[in-house]
Amino acid sequence: MAEHRQHSAHWGAFHAAAGRDGLDVRPDPVDPEPSALLRNVPASTRSRVLRPHVRRGFLERGPGPDDARGRDEHVPVPWEQALDLVAGELARVRAEHGPQAVYGGSYGWSSAGRFHHAQSQVHRFLGVTGGYTRSVGNYSYGAALPLLRRVVGDDAPVTRPTTWEVLTRHTGLFVCFGGIPAKNSQVNSGGATRHRTPGHLAAARRGGARFVLVSPLRDDLAAELDADWLAPVPGTDTALMLALAHVLITEGRHDEAFLRRCCEGFEAFRDHVLGRDGGPAKTPGWAEGICGIAAPVIADLAREMARNRTMITLSWSLQRSHRGEQPLWAGIALACLLGQVGLPGGGFGHGYGGMSGVGDVSLPYPLPTLPQGRNPVPDHIPVARIADLLLHPGETVEYDGSVLTYPDIRLVHWAGGNPFHHHQDLTRLRRAFARPDAVVVHEPFWTATARHADIVLPSTTTLERDDIGAARHDGAVVAMHRVLDPVGEARDDYRIFSALAERLGAAAEFTEGRDERQWLQHLYETWRAALPADVAPAEDFAGFWRAGRVDLVVPNAEHVLYADFRADPVAHPLPTPSGRIELRSRTIESFGYDDCPPHPTWLPPAESAYPLHLIANNPATRLHSQLDHGSLSAGSKVRGREPVRLHPDDAAARGIADGDVVRLHNERGSCLAGAVLSEALRPGVVQLSTGAWFDPSAPEVATCVHGNPNVLTTDEGTSRLGQGTTGQLSRVEVARWDGPLPPVRAHG
Known part of the structure; x- marks a missing residue:
């Protein structure tokens, strides 16, 4: 075998060598938790385009x-x-x-x-x-970028959030909307020499922090964190957040001084939450009918958030859906009501667990970069x-x-x-x-x-x-x-x-x-x-x-998002029109968008005739669609198809058993997938990860016979503000497929 050579991929550094038995890949010994995705790398030589x-x-x-x-x-x-x-x-x-x-x-x-x-x-x-x-x-957090520019002035909640070193010592309660899924923290744009997110979370738990997971999927947070699991109806996080805000305001648990000093437009947001603007009051009872979380549970969570140093984490997945700007904005508003923005371990962050580096210190100097030059076309x-x-x-x-x-x-x-x-x-x-x-x-x-x-x-x-x-x-x-x-x-x-x-x-x-x-x-x-x-x-x-x-020389890892701003909003204003966090944006209001009002608002999704909520999330066995034919990815398939998870109750109602091939369909298309029954998701929800190579080779059976969920997802922007993807959530029906099973030709 040839000498192993240093290399790197988005899922980590490694050493590799070619031999008679194929490519031998070894994780970098410095990495404390190497990614399992390295098992896909030997497939790099297969399914290749060999000539023009x-x-x-x-x-x-x-x-x-x-x-x-x-x-x-x-x-x-x-x-x-x-x-x-x-x-x-x-x-x-x-x-x-x-x-x-x-x-x-x-x-x-x-x-x-x-x-x-x-x-x-x-x-x-x-x-x-x-x-x-x-x-x-981008597709990852495309709706968030325009919203964050208007609300906090830039993308600091994504690129420079409070670091893990601070959170593990100071945060008493993590409320994780969309979770912090370990699978996503395997990858980092540009590579990862040390995978540390799972270790940071474990350290916070050992230090006494409590976790609350708000997601239809139980494994959006590691089981060893012993989190309370709230499983709302997909796409209803904004309603839940507004109800939490209602409890904080009506019980006087919000921080009036912080809101006056550091926020713009609290009064308009308060009036909306309390129903003074003509709509219903956003009470826990109102939210229960929308998100399916019991009103007393909502009220108790709001009170616990006010008693603790609370970090509100908002996953990128939240904004990849219909009106996806709203849950992000509502989460920011909720953190402002608590008054902990800029305090060690408190406030909010967008994208913890979105990829490996989020929450690690950001290098304050540039990296080697190929100049792209000037594009004369605007x-x-x-x-x-x-x-x-x-x-x-x-x-x-x-x-x-x-x-x-x-x-x-x-x-x-x-x-x-x-x-x-x-x-x-x-x-x-x-x-x-x-x-x-x-x-x-x-x-x-x-x-x-x-x-x-x-x-x-x-x-x-x-x-x-x-x-x-x-x-x-x-x-x-x-x-x-x-x-x-x-x-x-x-x-x-x-x-x-x-x-x-x-x-x-x-x-x-x-x-x-x-x-x-x-x-x-x-x-x-x-x-x-x-x-x-x-x-x-x-x-x-x-x-x-x-x-x-x-x-590289890494600066002090203890960074608190908006600490300087909190200490003196006049000396350290945010790059927003008011210099403060905008809970009501007059700039957005001037656009006149009915699909993105000027403050956080619950906007119901479009009606659908299909009964099941499809979550098309990122896969655990590959990076997006890369090396789908690799051993880790291939090993997860069910009868050669991408696995789709169903709750046992939903499967039983449709006569589906574990390991069956099923057909998902809606008005846009259909696909075959392999059924995996699991109680780790809310009833009424099915989960089919993205990344199975699109295979339309048997259109008489399905639009894709391999299990690509994007034959089912809707091609509609989140709103006129963000125009981000809405591919995370769709509505579908699922049935057992008893017909002839066509071969998967995607990797041929």
């Missing part, structure tokens, strides 16, 4: 809208022919329709590397060759509106106080992401992908996105190239040594874009005369030279590369 391919219809008929995408066969072609076709289409589309007709798609977690970061590479390339329409925001869309963009050119969308016009996209150039994983209503997305003149995809694997492309350029995986790994909430920079030779004819994105840039006359601007190794050295040394002397690594690039990693 062009869809037969594109070869025979040329560019143009074509609903054969996703059904047509792909023909292998030489690299030179494929590159000529891509460069020719980019030049043609820009000449005939303008640069805004090119959409630069790259949303995903393709690599932990700072240089071979697909989003940076594709944006840099498209920028220097003429420009492109881009996206803004056009952009909220990232979750990709299908609308392709289907409705010339139409407008309201977003965060602005009105955007969708350009007429003729070419989609995608690298490093899989929209047929992270987008919703895949039947609609297939229609959208049929509309452009050309779809170009860089992809290592035959994913559904590759199958819907006209030109597929085989790209390397992270294991087949050198890179530098680093993350904002991690304490090391890792040398990602190449472990494998490129599989088949795969090339890295930088090499692909360099060849395309040469054809388009922009090679010098794109490459700056550097090859891969020269870029890595340039990024490292430029970064090191710009750091203050007391934190700059002593190792030059050669020393770093030999050592395999450099540990």
